[in-house]
Structures are given as structure tokens and as C-alpha cells.
Amino acid sequence: MSATIGIDLGGTHVRVAVVDADGTVRHEHRAPSPSATLAGLVDAIAGTTGALLAEAGADGTRVGAVGAGVAAIVDPDGVARYAPNVPALVDAPLRDEIARATGLPAVVDNDANVAAWGELAHGAMRGMRNALLLTLGTGIGGGIVLDGRVYRGTNGFAAEVGHWQFDPRGRTCACGEPGHWEAWASGTGLGVLAREVVARGDAPSVLAAAAGDAAAVTGEHVGQAALAGSADALAVLDTFADLVAIGFAGLANLLDPEAIVISGGLVNMGPVLVDRIRTRFPVHLEGRAHRPEIPILAAALGDRAGVIGAAVLARQVAPTS
Ligand SMILES: [Zn+2]
Incomplete structure (x- = not known):
């Protein structure tokens, strides 16, 4: 063997x-x-x-x-x-x-x-020629499959999708640049969004999940409150899922993949998040009524x-x- x-x-x-x-x-x-x-x-x-x-x-x-x-x-x-x-x-x-x-x-x-x-x-991309792997965790990682191989670029540095400048006037990314997608659409970004919403007084269930400590709110508290069915937490996820979906659609417009496979800690939240991303993704896709569906699939290898x-x-x- x-x-x-x-x-x-x-x-x-x-x-x-x-x-x-x-x-x-x-x-x-x-x-x-x-x-x-x-x-x-x-x-x-x-x-x-x-x-x-x-x-x-x-x-x-x-x-x-x-x-x-x-x-x-x-x-x-x-x-x-x-x-x-x-x-x-x-x-x-x-x-x-x-x-x-x-x-x-x-x-x-x-x-x-x-x-x-x-x-x-x-795993989930078996048999595919062109596909994207996106890992949603503390940051966002990416792997681009082109023509049956993982694309590395000229120097090996391709697919740093988290550091794609999504809003040049937006939040500063962990890398120091303003407005990278990962500053919005990662687990870290979900925590920042949740603290903003809590500070406005609009997410009482999320604040309660963090035991009333507004500064301690993280994405995990949003997940807990959303899984319990709290409408204010679900509204935070609506906003967040759209930020994720805008990035997915931008990458799909660029690369036209057969599928987008997702993994990472945020995906463990399950359908309460993933279904929201699936709903918002095609809304941002170019010519969506005139192209085949691009499925968003869960990674298989965990x-x-x-x-x-x-x-x-x-x-x-x-x-x-
Ligand atoms: Zn960055």
C-alpha cells in the first residue's frame, strides 16, 4: 500500500x-x-x-x-x-x-x-474543473480551482480573497488596510457588526447572550441568539449574510465557478447562516436570471x-x- x-x-x-x-x-x-x-x-x-x-x-x-x-x-x-x-x-x-x-x-x-x-x-469538489473554496473563520481563506488544479498565481500568493478591498472607506482589516472583505465578512467582522448593533440598542438578545457586557459581544453570541430564534439576532445575520454574499458574487463574477464550497467555524452555525448566504448570493450575481445556478456547498472533509x-x-x- x-x-x-x-x-x-x-x-x-x-x-x-x-x-x-x-x-x-x-x-x-x-x-x-x-x-x-x-x-x-x-x-x-x-x-x-x-x-x-x-x-x-x-x-x-x-x-x-x-x-x-x-x-x-x-x-x-x-x-x-x-x-x-x-x-x-x-x-x-x-x-x-x-x-x-x-x-x-x-x-x-x-x-x-x-x-x-x-x-x-x-471531498465536495470531486470531479469539478473550476470551483472556489472559501473558509469563513477568524479571517477568510480561499482556494481557487482552475482547470482541475489549485491556482497559485505567479509567486504562489493567489487567492488571498480576504484581503480584497471591498470598501476603501470601510473598517480597517487585521492586516492594516482599510475595507478588506475579511473585515466585514469573517467571524471577526460579525463580532464588530454585532457590537455596532448592540451599541445602538437594537440587539437585546445578543447582548443578553454576552451576559450584558456590550464590549464582550462576539459573533458566537449572535449565533447563539439566532439559533434560539431571536428576531434581533436574525436581523444581524441578515445584514452579515449579505456582506458575505456580495463577496461570493464578486468572486463568482470574476471566476464563474461550478460551485462555491464553504468551510470554517462560521459554517458550523448551520442553515441559520448558510441559507441566508444562499438567498442573498444570486441577488448580487451578474445576469442571474440567465445563467445556471452556482450551488453553495458545505465542505466534506471537515x-x-x-x-x-x-x-x-x-x-x-x-x-x-
Ligand atoms: Zn486585509
């Missing part, structure tokens, strides 16, 4: 899995990620990978290569150039360090691109999209035998 290893490297955890050719996770380990230095990260990866290789060897699985997805922009040589949340991944030659530490051919890409490879090979996708990517550098 031949397989590859996928690594999901986050700011607080490293998750490593042996994944076979049909996308089945055969062995998996998680460990805290010492993210302060590159050497610490690589040591954690090497230790976890070594243990997995021993397990894989014991059941006769041959591991050909290792892939990693990281919350960073990554160049075509596998150098993590910039990672706002992981200081050790700034100008870090991660691919070469992983290859050296594991003794296997290695490949590294941005975490959203890697998740798109996973969904394309074994929190394993990172390890499975990284293992799928690793197949590109595995020796053929």
Missing part, C-alpha cells in the same frame, strides 16, 4: 496523518506546535512524522512523500514568506527543512490551497481537510514506482 504524509501546521497545533491513495487517513497524530522558532516547529514535525512512519512501516504502508499546509503565504520553492499569526514562518525555508528532517520529498503550500486540493481529490489536502499535494512530489 502506498501513501503520503499530510501535515496541518497551525499557530497552536501540528497535526500529521498518513493518508492512502483513496484519501483514507490510516494513522494520525496531533501535538502542540512550538511556533516561536522554525527549528522548534521542524523538530515537532520530525518527531511526529517519525512516529507515524514507524506505525506505517509496521502495517506495510510505503510512504513516498510529505506535504504541509501552513497559515502563511508560500512561494513556489516552499518558503513561507509571511504569516501574520506564526512569527516563525516569516521567510522560513519550510519545504527544505521538512525534507531534511524527514528524509522524504516535501512540498508546502498555504493552508487554504491545501484544503482545496483535499476537497478536489476526496477539520481533516488540512491533513488530507497536504497528503494529496504530496503525491505531486512522490517518486513514481
Whole structure:
């Protein structure tokens, strides 16, 4: 049995899995990620990978290569150039360090691109030629599938969809630029919107969910109150879903995908949010009465999209035998 290893490297955890050719996770380990230095990260990866290789060897699985997805922009040589949340991944030659530490051919890409490879090979985008993966969490991540492959752009930095300037006079994004889409349409943006509405006195159920502390209101409080059926919280979600849908429609106008696949913490809110996005999305789409529907689908791999996708990517550098 031949397989590859996928690594999901986050700011607080490293998750490593042996994944076979049909996308089945055969062995998996998680460990805290010492993210302060590159050497610490690589040591954690090497230790976890070594243990997995021993397990894989014991059941006769041959591991050909290792892939990693990281919350960073990554160049075509596998150098993590910039990672706002992981200081050790700034100008870090991660691919070469992983290859050296594991003794296997290695490949590294941005975490959203890697998740798109996973969904394309074994998840909700299976069989599609052109599709979009959008991850709605603290920020917004994107993976663009064009012609059956994940599009990386000239330098590997494509699909930073969260940092698309949505309103140049709008709120400042976490990256420092004004009005990026992610400042409006991420979980962080939902929290900002909710605090604005609470400050006007228009969301008493959301304020109650935050135990009356207006400054402590987050998107999760909106979700709790909305799931309980409170009309004021549902009205906040109406506004928020429209901001999400405007971005979806802009991207769909640009790329004409077969589907938009969504993942991330906000999607866990379920139909109360996702159905609102589905309702508002076509309203903003060019020529909507004259084009096929673009379905908005839930991602299929859940929190394993990172390890499975990284293992799928690793197949590109595995020796053929
Ligand atoms: Zn930004």
C-alpha cells in the first residue's frame, strides 16, 4: 500500500496523518506546535512524522512523500514568506527543512490551497474543473480551482480573497488596510457588526447572550441568539449574510465557478447562516436570471481537510514506482 504524509501546521497545533491513495487517513497524530522558532516547529514535525512512519512501516504502508499546509503565504520553492499569526514562518525555508528532517520529498503550500486540493481529490469538489473554496473563520481563506488544479498565481500568493478591498472607506482589516472583505465578512467582522448593533440598542438578545457586557459581544453570541430564534439576532445575520454574499458574487463574477464550497467555524452555525448566504448570493450575481445556478456547498472533509489536502499535494512530489 502506498501513501503520503499530510501535515496541518497551525499557530497552536501540528497535526500529521498518513493518508492512502483513496484519501483514507490510516494513522494520525496531533501535538502542540512550538511556533516561536522554525527549528522548534521542524523538530515537532520530525518527531511526529517519525512516529507515524514507524506505525506505517509496521502495517506495510510505503510512504513516498510529505506535504504541509501552513497559515502563511508560500512561494513556489516552499518558503513561507509571511504569516501574520506564526512569527516563525516569516521567510522560513519550510519545504527544505521538512525534507531534511524527514528524509522524504516535501512540498508546502498555504493552508487554504491545501484544503482545496483535499476537497478536489476526496471531498465536495470531486470531479469539478473550476470551483472556489472559501473558509469563513477568524479571517477568510480561499482556494481557487482552475482547470482541475489549485491556482497559485505567479509567486504562489493567489487567492488571498480576504484581503480584497471591498470598501476603501470601510473598517480597517487585521492586516492594516482599510475595507478588506475579511473585515466585514469573517467571524471577526460579525463580532464588530454585532457590537455596532448592540451599541445602538437594537440587539437585546445578543447582548443578553454576552451576559450584558456590550464590549464582550462576539459573533458566537449572535449565533447563539439566532439559533434560539431571536428576531434581533436574525436581523444581524441578515445584514452579515449579505456582506458575505456580495463577496461570493464578486468572486463568482470574476471566476464563474461550478460551485462555491464553504468551510470554517462560521459554517458550523448551520442553515441559520448558510441559507441566508444562499438567498442573498444570486441577488448580487451578474445576469442571474440567465445563467445556471452556482450551488453553495458545505465542505466534506471537515477539520481533516488540512491533513488530507497536504497528503494529496504530496503525491505531486512522490517518486513514481
Ligand atoms: Zn486585509
